Amino acid sequence: MQDASDNPPMPAASPAPPLAGLTLVATPIGNLDDISPRALTALRGADAVLCEDTRVTSRLLARHGISITLWPLHDHNEEAQIPGLLARLGQGARLALVSDAGTPLVSDPGFRLVRAVIAAGLPLHAVPGPNAAVTALTLSGLPPHPFLFLGFLPARPAARDAELARIKAMEQAGLAATLIFYEAPQRVAETLAALAVALGATRPAALARELTKRFEETRRGTLAELAASALSDPPRGEVVLLAGPASPEAQGQASLDDALRAAMADMSLRDAAAAVALGHGLPRRSVYARALELAALQKPAPE
Numbered sequence: 001m002q003d004a005s006d007n008p009p010m011p012a013a014s015p016a017p018p019l020a021g022l023t024l025v026a027t028p029i030g031n032l033d034d035i036s037p038r039a040l041t042a043l044r045g046a047d048a049v050l051c052e053d054t055r056v057t058s059r060l061l062a063r064h065g066i067s068i069t070l071w072p073l074h075d076h077n078e079e080a081q082i083p084g085l086l087a088r089l090g091q092g093a094r095l096a097l098v099s100d101a102g103t104p105l106v107s108d109p110g111f112r113l114v115r116a117v118i119a120a121g122l123p124l125h126a127v128p129g130p131n132a133a134v135t136a137l138t139l140s141g142l143p144p145h146p147f148l149f150l151g152f153l154p155a156r157p158a159a160r161d162a163e164l165a166r167i168k169a170m171e172q173a174g175l176a177a178t179l180i181f182y183e184a185p186q187r188v189a190e191t192l193a194a195l196a197v198a199l200g201a202t203r204p205a206a207l208a209r210e211l212t213k214r215f216e217e218t219r220r221g222t223l224a225e226l227a228a229s230a231l232s233d234p235p236r237g238e239v240v241l242l243a244g245p246a247s248p249e250a251q252g253q254a255s256l257d258d259a260l261r262a263a264m265a266d267m268s269l270r271d272a273a274a275a276v277a278l279g280h281g282l283p284r285r286s287v288y289a290r291a292l293e294l295a296a297l298q299k300p301a302p303e
């Protein structure tokens with residue numbers, strides 16, 4: 001077994017010098033003081049800093065007295081920039097990559113560049129730091145692991161609901177993880193309502209907004225309660241949404257429902273209930289009652 005002394009931590013007073021290659025540098029998610037000495041060293045020592053919006057990164061660098069060449073790298077130019085950046089890295093350049101906030105690549109640009117750097121066998125480093133998803137998870141009071149970070153749901157309702165149905169199917173297949181979503185403030189109420197429909201109104205959940213900033217707030221409750229609160233008191237600013245893991249009862253109910261629906265497609269309601277009750281080791285009477293409920297739900301609404 002490895003002893004902690006086998007890997008002594010780097011002394012805090014001597015952050016590593018900037019290294020040749022691409023360094024992914026995490027930056028604050030709101031509070032400009034949330035930047036590590038190693039991050040500042042990496043930025044100060046870079047030949048250039050690749051960033052999403054030069055105005056945002058200039059503000060951060062100015063606050064820390066850093067003056068450095070900035071090159072924009074965003075979703076629209078990342079692919080085109082890759083050959084030139086690989087050539088510079090091949091000549092030994094020290095490039096840092098930041099996003100507007102938090103950890104680069106996490107719902108932010110940089111993944112395509114990172115893949116190209118790895119494929120070219122060039123050096124790649126990371127200076128870890130703030131991330132809104134993990135910060136919200138720690139504040140939520142929901143089980144911290146396993147968690148599943150899903151980023152932004154599609155904005156269009158049909159695509160969003162299809163994605164939620166896919167997540168629900170994963171839960172029915174056994175996934176029991178805290179789910180984390182990023183969301184734009186104007187869509188929070190609608191997304192919470194969609195989550196309540198897809199995952200269940202009583203599922204424990206949390207909404208964390210404006211983390212590390214003046215109006216930081218975490219709301220906790222069921223998905224239905226949070227959806228109502230987002231309507232009556234719309235959460236302003238940046239928001240992370242979290243839903244707790246599916247309960248074993250909900251998963252059991254879902255698999256029972258699936259088995260019943262499949263059986264009811266080929267058999268009478270009574271025979272389907274009997275077969276599924278046997279397969280699940282459940283009382284026939286309660287499975288029959290559930291089969292009646294499902295049959296009523298499946299009936300087309302009267303004209």
Ligand code: SAM
Pocket residue numbers: 029030099101102103104105106107108130131132133181182183184208209210211212213238239240
């Ligand atoms: N790369 C970033 C990270 O590591 O967290 C995320 C960038 S993504 C483009 C922006 C989204 O992250 C926002 O829409 C919001 O959902 C979330 N976010 C970023 N900063 C936040 C904050 N201070 N409070 C709450 N959510 C935040």
